[in-house]
Amino acid sequence: xxxxxxxxxxxxxxxxxxxxxxIHAYWRxxxxxxxxxxxxxxxPLLKETLTEDHVKNRxxxxxxxxxxxxxxxxxxxRLIKKYDLDVVYMAGPGHGxxxxxxxxxxxxxxxxxxxxxxxxxxxxxxxxxxxxFPGGIGSHCTPETPGSIHEGGELGxxxxxxxxxxxxxxxxxxxxVVGDGEAETGPLATAWHSNKFINPIRDGAVLPVxxxxxxxxxxxxxxxxxxxxELEYLFKGYGYKPYFxxxxxxxxxxxxxxxxxxxxxxxxxxI
Ligand SMILES: Cc1ncc(C[n+]2csc(CCOP(=O)(O)OP(=O)(O)O)c2C)c(N)n1
Numbered sequence: 708x709x710x711x712x713x714x715x716x717x718x719x720x721x722x723x724x725x726x727x728x729x730i731h732a733y734w735r736x737x738x739x740x741x742x743x744x745x746x747x748x749x750x751p752l753l754k755e756t757l758t759e760d761h762v763k764n765r766x767x768x769x770x771x772x773x774x775x776x777x778x779x780x781x782x783x784x785r786l787i788k789k790y791d792l793d794v795v796y797m798a799g800p801g802h803g804x805x806x807x808x809x810x811x812x813x814x815x816x817x818x819x820x821x822x823x824x825x826x827x828x829x830x831x832x833x834x835x836x837x838x839x840f841p842g843g844i845g846s847h848c849t850p851e852t853p854g855s856i857h858e859g860g861e862l863g864x865x866x867x868x869x870x871x872x873x874x875x876x877x878x879x880x881x882x883x884v885v886g887d888g889e890a891e892t893g894p895l896a897t898a899w900h901s902n903k904f905i906n907p908i909r910d911g912a913v914l915p916v917x918x919x920x921x922x923x924x925x926x927x928x929x930x931x932x933x934x935x936x937e938l939e940y941l942f943k944g945y946g947y948k949p950y951f952x953x954x955x956x957x958x959x960x961x962x963x964x965x966x967x968x969x970x971x972x973x974x975x976x977x978i
Contacts, residue, residue: 716951719966730781730961736813737777741805743831744838745770751831767839767846769802772886775918776806779884782964784810786972793879795872797857799865799895800886800918804848805838811853820853862886863894866915870901873911880975882914887930888923899945912975915947948974 722730743751745768750761776798787794798807811817812834818825824834837843844851847859857868869883889895902913921931930938935951942949950971952963 717963717966717970719969720962721965721969722962726785727958727961730785730965731957733781733810733813734774734778734957734961737781737806737809738774740809740812740834741768741770741773741777743835744768744805744808745773748836748840749832751835752828763836763840765839767802768805769800769846769924770805771920771922771924772800772803772918773806773809775920776800776803776884777809778960778964779882779916779918780807780810782961782968783882784814785965786968790972790976792972795856795869795879795881797865797869797872797881797883798848798859799862799884799889800859802846802859802924803886804846804852804859807848808834808838808852816853862889863892864898865889866895866898866913867901869913869915870898870904873905873913875909876911877909879911880914880972881911882916884916884918886923887917887919887921887928888926890917890930891923891928899942899947902946907978912978914971914975919953 745766746762748761748763750757755761780796783794783796786792796807798804808817812824812826815826817834818830824830824837839846845860848855848857849860850858856872857865859865865885866883869881872881873879885895899915905913917930919928919931922928933941939949939951950967952960952967954960954963
């Protein structure tokens, strides 16, 4: 079946109304944190009227990448809990770090490692201000990110690192989120073939998620401009079974993502 925007390929709706409400709220909280990290150095809860003094002078970090990265993070967490999975998240669109740091802060890990970035107003202010700020952290997932083993600053290596992580690691699933801009680098374009080195018994599995948000920063990407049909055949040619999750209605997209990930994880487990 060909997927069209808002008409997902996998049509089940596995989320109960309560799960859907909670997942959507969690995602919106992540998006708030992403905007806060990119723009704010003060007034983190917007309790005061916003003034220029609250806003960073130099803005970095990709807003256009961040909601997608959090969206995938949250949906993976649901399945990690449901099936007790061992999963590594490899984030390719590196400047989308706010989309990773947001959920890492919300789940409590960030404050555990950096107690001064506590889960209250003061901690949130410090958490926002440090992002891409002199003396703080970079605008991509730097080694300071708790649990980070992939430096997102130089594009091209997320998929090779993902395949490397599952070698001789049969119970691991590494989800590599590849930016459509990153996909245009030589190392990434070649790395799709790493599936040829994987032994289904001895090694774990890599689940690549191509983040087709259409742009590499502000320029159009090739993979987002070719037809679904061409894209599907390209990835079948590389040896993958592609699924499309595409649209703009959040409720439909949460259900579509939940259903598609369930399908992909079930297929991996069967293998
Ligand atoms: C090897 C390399 N070349 C160029 C850059 C500069 N750069 C940073 S982000 C980016 C675009 C990335 O596009 P995409 O992967 O689609 O991420 P998104 O636009 O969604 O943030 C580029 C070209 C880089 N970081 N590394």
